[in-house]
Amino acid sequence: MLRLDAITVQFGGLTAVKGVSLSIGAQEVVGLVGPNGAGKTTLFNAISGLVRPTAGRASFEEADILKAPMYKRARMGIGRTFQIPQPMHELTVRQNLLVAQRFGAGRVDEAKVDEILSFLHLSDKADRDAATELSLSELKALEVGKALATDPRLLLLDEVLAGLETASKRSFMKTLTELHARYRISILIIEHDIETISNLCPRVCVLNYGQLIADGTPQEVFSDPEVIRSYTGGGHD
């Protein structure tokens, strides 16, 4: 459903993503890993419309997406979360989801919003101020909730587990597994922890210096000497 064809993103003289080709099928769960600065988030930004690739093509469900602005891609069915949670300020948690649903999905269905809230264990906090009254794990859940409210068919999750303590990380992982079973959508997830990614994703892609260096099952990928070298040889910040 998502097809990237030789996507390249340059900032001035720096090439953050170099000729990445990748396709993701319906209801597939794919992990995206790589050292810091490998270009993972930049690739997310290119897919969701935050940055414009310098070269390459990208289509989603056979439609060219590179010309579409960010808000249109959300309406087309690409949802994403940010590594640093970006709640909509001045709104409650429920209002965050309602706005996402109204504009992203083009309809208002409060029952669906309540269902997402309870699924993400946010029901108690539904009427709290999203920007100021949530813990980190609740903010991360809200990120996922906003994206889900737009009725996505592809969900891009950017380090939703990073920075969480072990207990909440474990319960969040469980939620993510259930999420896929429940909403039947494709998921592309950035995650540093190899164990986590191996448990969640049947397929893993590895980026290094902006290039795709491996794509396969976790077993294949994490035994690939080039991948091991990219990790042990040190990332670059």
Place this chain on the structure above:
Amino acid sequence: MTALILQSLYSGLLSGGSYALIALGLALVFGTMKIINLAHGEMVLLSAYMAYVMENRLAVNPLLATPLALVVACLIAVVVYFLVSRISRNRELNSLILTFGIGIILTNAALIIWSADIHSTSAPGFQEPVVLGPLYSMRSELGFFVASMVLVAALWWWLSRSWYGRAVRAVSSNRDAAKLMGINPHRTEVVSFVVAGILASVAGVAIYSTGVIQPALGASLTTKAFIITVLAGIGSIPGVLVGAVLIGVVEALTVTLYSSAIQELTGMALFLLVLFVLPNGLFGAARRRG
């Protein structure tokens, strides 16, 4: 006709000198503090009135008002800095409204003290013609143009050589990194405000000596200075210089070829054109994203 155009190019160039001083002060403060001081033109205005007071009350040469103007402009600059630095949140927009308010106070103070009348100098020798080939100017115009260029050169030297200049540039380009290098950003901010005040005081005396002043002038000078910095792009002294001369020339040409009524219109139109076509200014480097 050619002679007329040549003459307006020359006059525009000369008035560009004091415009450059005003715009550089505004740009310096914007560079270090990321705020636009909407009371900037009023610092120039009050400096100009100091020259008027010296000539009309104390009957001395308006040039001698420069030290007094310097004190007044720098005092205003420091007060503006002190007030702006007390804004706790949403500084970008709140500082705009605060300095807009300070501008209103200063303009109306001038109105209360000196009334809305137009004033200009009658000091001996100021209006004497200086003829350079086909070009004509008043002696004061030429003198202040030379003085402005000296001042701009001094500023350029100071910014590129002195410790403070480096600190100012470091804070402009990256405040946090500058802090890590042991630079006190507050001190650099005060210094940039004071330097802006110094430039404004000379510009004020120049404007009184070469033209007419009235209380409403302050606001239009601020707008003009802002336009010049937009034309120049942020952080380019040669850019500001060219932008200032460009505005001066465009205004002079408009007056010569059409009428003085639309003098400001062409400047504004140029501003909007550059703003939308070249958002980084005529000389600004393309900014990197991400």
Place this chain on the structure above:
Amino acid sequence: MRVRVLIPLLVIVLYGVVPFALAGNNYVMSILVAALIIAGVALAWALLGNLGGMVSFGHAAFFGVGSYISAIVTMKLGVPVFAAMLLGGAGAAVAAVAVLPALRLSGPYFALAVLAYAHIFKILATEFTTITGGAGGILGIPTLPRVLGYDFGSKVGGYLVIVTIVLLFALVYARIRNSYYGYALRAMHDSEDATRVVGVHSTLLKALMLFLSAFMTGVVGAFNAHCINFLEPDYAFSSGWTMLPVVAAIFGGYRTLTGPLVGAVVVYTVDQLVFKSLIPSGHQIIFGVLLGVMILFAPDGLIPLLAKKLQWVRQPRGCRDPRTESVC
């Protein structure tokens, strides 16, 4: 519940009590009408600031365009006055199309770009002498008409019209603020990417707020033209039409609905009744002082400050709820 009691009470006072109490006093009545004109512009300005997230220093442009268009279509085309006022608003909204490119500029640049537009419109009004009468201005602009035997051209009639205009605008503003559009718009200030990523077309919403704000300002400008029956460029595009609403909105609290309205009435009447007689030339100095004091000591404005104080009295154990401020 408080709101349900307050609104009918307000309507009774504004339509029932004020006109009769002040009917005999033309001076106070005309000050009140002028204050409500400022209130209308202040509300439009605050709508752009609060919902659109944009500070404008050029609302005089929309005010002037609205007043000129309404005056011209009534005099040259014979359009009825009330329809012409709507056309004035529409014209101001069309003029706002010229400002659209400025939307992509960040805060201070937008504010000053709009200021540039105000200058340009003023100069155009001065130069297009065939349509606008140039610097000499337009004389004899028709007054508000007589409808069903009631003369809206009288002082009380004018008051009733402007009160209605301002209340309607406030109603529209409130409806938008409490809609999904309002939620999205408010969220855009601090988190524009967060709204765009869930499908909000932020530029379009901002543009709509700009059009609406310009329309409101244009209608009020048109009303003013038919009230004073005379226009000249320096008056219609005066920077005062920008400054007074800014002061009113900042004083009252530009992120509240009542703030700009209360601010306009208080600031304008106090200025006219007290400061104008104390300092005939330069009394506007007080506006500068007010802006400075508010930004430094109460940047949220008077109404949120009062709301906080009242709450303090009612709930001494300091259980403040930040969300109640949005009720104001």
